Amino acid sequence: MRTSQFLISTVKETPSDAEVISHQLMLRAGLIRKVASGLYNWLPLGLRTLRKVERIVREEMDNSGAMEVLMPAIQPAELWEESGRWELYGPELLRVNDRHNREFCVGPTHEEVITDLIRREIKSYKQLPANFYQIQTKFRDEIRPRFGVMRSREFIMKDAYSFHVGEESLQETYDVMHQTYTNIFNRLGLDFRPVLADTGSIGGASSHEFHVLAESGEDDIAFSNSSDYAANVELAEALAPAGERAPATVEMTTVDTPNAKTIDELVEQFDQPIEKTVKTLIVKASEECAAEFIALLVRGDHELNEIKAEKLTDVASPIEFATEEEIRNLIGAGPGSLGPVGLTIPCIVDRTVAKTSDFSAGANIDGKHLFGINWGRDLELPEVADLRNVVEGDPSPCGEGTLVIKRGIEVGHIFQLGTKYSEALKAEVLDQNGKTVTMNMGCYGIGVTRVIAAAIEQNNDDNGIIWPDAIAPFHIAIVPMQYDKSEAVKELTDKLYQELRQAGYDVLLDDRDKKTSPGVKFADMELMGIPHRVVISPRGIEAGTLEYKGRRDEEKRDINVDDLLPLLAEKISL
């Protein structure tokens, strides 16, 4: 491609609404342009990279034995009603009506459609296992789209769905997909980690997320410092502190705390160590529970993990916090003065709280707290559970080492769905014995557009993007000096341009007119992240050399013209 025939849309100044580096560089290098909140145009340069990512994903999926299909972006409400998600999915599901006023949604995912398709097409265990994938546009009406294509509303996703008789077969394909994802992200040149994950709204049995490590990531990942354990903080188990609870050393006393409504204020005003404070959260109880509300206790410096709480039988799911009014009616005191002593509703305490002695909490009287509370002595220890998010320094749940927490960008997610959708939609086959069985399902997603933002997040410098070869829009930039003036330069440039393209490289020849100075060309090629640069100049030709510089190299270097192809062959693996 010649720059004279290609839209270069670089800009010098960073658009004011771009927060993270990948978003800034995608705008500055001219990969994308915003249409509306969470909606983007892909310019020619960006689309080249997008297509390359898709190609790698497609090749690896095909290698894994999966079959490509294409499903509609618009889906009928009936299928979602059948799975129960028309009610459950909430406002993220964009619902639309057609001219006959029939209800549809713009697909945020395709479990319903694929399950509907497969229940009609597959009747026998002999046709299983089978794995189907597509690369297609999704829409999720995000509460707050941000960071460009990292969290946009419309995005491109590779989603795959596998069908099985039995859990063993599902596990086999799940393992194949785990390996396939590892291959894909390796080929994409990303520094990534598979981590244990919660199954979220899609539901099901077991799950891994693939995260690209980056400061701008929106997820916290817990790693063991001495094993390969890695899990999303949502899921990582918080173990009970080792050893027995320390014995009580002080009497329980009631203290006037009129100006301490928060843990921070309590710690600040009364010299209580934060590890000796306990906060009491009141939530709605589930239908199975005898009471209407239930209290959850976590240490003052810990955070309640809603996902863990929702999994408890006595806690309503989704979790719902009591309002201030409900708390007053129930306890007779406001939030800020709540505690376990004398509480009339059921109570579940976090494992760490259960091992804490001499702690302080609200007295269930406005403006008063109890200090020096001890389990066993001042009140019975109620039900104990893992209620909190892990924090850095916690022991690793795998039993080895302590946890370190890093930020990650979720680029892939694999689930074992089990029979959640196949049961709801009655996707059944006959097994060897001629007996009807419900298929087991797995599902596997990659955020194709998000991968691109993540790749930039990991590969950039002050001058711009630094593409890994595999997804660079162009592998090589040729910048000729005096292309219009020197016949020798033009001749060699055109010859090399031909040769390099014939060798299979994507080449961008910067033949912009003489008004565009060399500095501008160099800056643009670097901003656009083209990983290899060749400069052809009159003085080089006289010496029989040209100049090569890798995007990450400190220094350019002169090489013999004949050495260029061997050098590039060594540097770039197509």
Place this chain on the structure above:
RNA sequence: CGGUGUGUAGCGCAGCCUGGUAGCGCAUCGUCAUGGGGUGGCGAGGGUCGGAGGUUCGAAUCCUCUCACACCGACCA
């Protein structure tokens, strides 16, 4: 959804407080020079000041409403 803030040329911004014919830099177009790191000169084009209404002789500027966008928050007692 709540809070905060911003909308003036393609991009980045000034002007608004204190109303009086809309500016700067970059980009774009023409032209001459220059030819190895966002090059220099001369010239040119481009804006219903987000939208609607109001006050006023007169509104980018003051008032009301509205739309869009961004950031923060949305258990943390």
